[in-house]
Amino acid sequence: MTDLSAPTTAADPIAQYRIGREPYYRPVGQEIELYEAAYAARLPMMLKGPTGCGKTRFIEYMAWKLGKPLVTLACNEDMTASDLVGRYLLDAQGTRWQDGPLTLAARYGAICYLDEVVEARQDTAVVIHPLTDARRCLPLEKKNELVEAHPDFQLVISYNPGYQSILKDLKQSTKQRFGALDFHYPEARIEAEIVGHESGVSPDIAAKLVSVGEKTRHLKGHGLEEGASTRMLIHAGHLIARGIDPIAACRVTLVRPITDDADMRDALDAVVTAFF
């Protein structure tokens, strides 16, 4: 949710969405190059991959690199089209139109990142359609306005194909509007570098954490919906860096959060002790 009362100055209405410092991003393949080309063509993009594998960090980095503001919105099932587009608000004088994050991005030329777009209800997701084809516009029906997208505007969505609900899959007609970049957990060496950098643990500990992570990922589809993410490994690293025993740290940040099943817990605890 965006903060409705956030100040927007007339000079730069999206100042708050500019990224000042370079975010740490460790490239894992050709993604930077490919994304730059996609942005140059203003191709709407879909970042595919499991949760916690670096999609959000990547788009932050790219927005910084391209010098564009980034408007991020985490989608959820209670979200309505107005949460994206905007709405009239009442105030003491009467009513006032408030742009939603999508409109803001389209109007002023930001990259708009809709995280986990499947979570939004299907009727909500279709409001993005006119922005994703040659029209590049956004009709504000209530306001009776047609917003032409700013030339810098680009729409990016994230999508986790591992999501196990057939009812929540993206409509084919939505998917086809996007170019897609595949994200996976990075290969061990790179993932260890990331875990080390983000949490401050030694390379040796980081490598072990990554091994544990890789092992848990073998169980995907065999009792786990998803293995441990890079994000979870970083969490474990944070605790270890604060002096917590690695086995306890893994238990708290990796094992307990991914399963409630006693047998699975036992097996995962055993996996952790195989490394620490």
Next chain:
Amino acid sequence: MNAPLPDAVRFLDVRRRLAFFLRALWDQGRDLRSFQATLKQSRPYITAMGIHLPESWRSATGETGSALYRAAVAHAAAHLTFSPPPQKRGKLRPVQVAIAGVLEDARVERLACREMPGLQRLWVRFHEAKPQGSATFQDLAVRLARALADPDYEDDNPWVMKARHAFESPDVDLADPSFVRPMASLLGNDIGQMRLQFNAKTYVVDPVYRDDNSLLWVPQPQEDDEGIPLEDEILMAQPEDGDSDEGQVLEAPGAEEIVGPKPVGAGAADEADESGLGDWLRSVPYPEWDYLVSLSRPAWCTVQETPAEPADPAAIDEITHRHESLLQRIDALIRGSELRKPRRLRRQMEGDHLDIDAVVNAMIDVRSGRTPDPRLHVRIDRHERDLSVLVLLDLSESTNDLVKGTGQKVLDLAREATVLLSAAMDRIGDRFAIHGFCSNGRNEVRYLRFKEFSMPFEDTAKARLAGMTGQLSTRMGGALRHATRLLQAQASDKKLILLITDGEPHDIDAHDPKYLQFDAKKAVEEASRAGIYTYCMSLDPKADEYVSRIFGQRNYTVMDRIERLPEKLPGLYLRLTR
């Protein structure tokens, strides 16, 4: 054999966690099985069928028995990962074979510990050898095993020291198993010179978590008396079995698909509304995919609609009564996930109509110059679900097998699960049909309809379900294509075929098992192109490989305990469609 010792752990109680452990650390889906330990076979063993572990186990060191099982699985997995294919014994004498086993055990454990150092702790606590006592060969072998597993262990026996020294020599490359044979041969000669007896009949591998090492050697049909006894029924692990082709993608290469003429009777089936008996007893031809030539064979297989024989519907009500409490839990789940009732959400920013109370308050605020709360609407949250589900049951002969420990047939459990699932779908308000199939060659895929989409889940449907029987074979492709066609006639937004099966596709006239697998895979792809999801609930614990090939990585579950199907299926369904 006998009742488990009081503080022993039973295999059945730890099997599931061991399977997770094995899968996680080695990405292995090898089956875990139990056997009754006897004097002749007291150690675990490894065959092409899986890893065999004692039915119940207790460790003398006071360690928990479950750690013992875990140590055994880890050791077996180390062999499966690092040991070379079975070797010929050649001129090796039995004592040398035994020593080679000790060396190989140490070698594979070391290699595993390079990646997973914590395993050393798991294994070493079962090594109890002491550097004293009678110096029989059995004793020395155990001491050597410990010397190679436990760096803190000290032993001044010259033979053990010599062996340890040789093994630890920097010239030895542990990754290359070829040093084991000559080293064992030399150390065996020493035993001969020390005039120590070796009795192959009484020699056992130690510590207990270690397997009998039979997987290291090509079996000798005619063991002489000196040899290590081999159980006749123990199959040797093949060098290239099981997992070797796991990574292969079963994508048929090359050629374009040749689409056959529109099957006869296709038009009729398109109107397949599910009305009366008049439409029954139809036969519909379908193409079949031949992966060897990458061609679709037009009208190759015939699906015959077969009437379902009714029996006493009371049997179905009995199932619902027996699972009263489970049904209540399902109910609670449904309520909890708010799948059912539309909710009135007050004080919303957007909505279907105005929230009068909120509007009045807002007007008061406006009149008195304050900023009003903008949340003025009531929204009806419907959680729109527009879903049709076709439950497709495999009714082949194998469903008549009894499930261990339940006295029930696979088919009974599938029926029970279907009934409970139906109750759940009914309560949610999803449209569903229950169909089943079996086959007798390509011209006779029998297709039975127990419940139609338009039918209430009442007596007719229940009577037919009660009368359900298992026979013949499993030709999945044809049945899936027929189900796809019937589901296409439904108007829902989302459509799902939920297949419940206990084995891989097979039929009397298909001798290459891959043929029907590929065809089923093709049928799943066709369904997907028609906008229909296919999900498979497999009751075959060994199904992983072929099931994921057919249905795709995410679209299946393998039940490790069939007896839990009835309680699991409704939950799976809720998760799948939440």
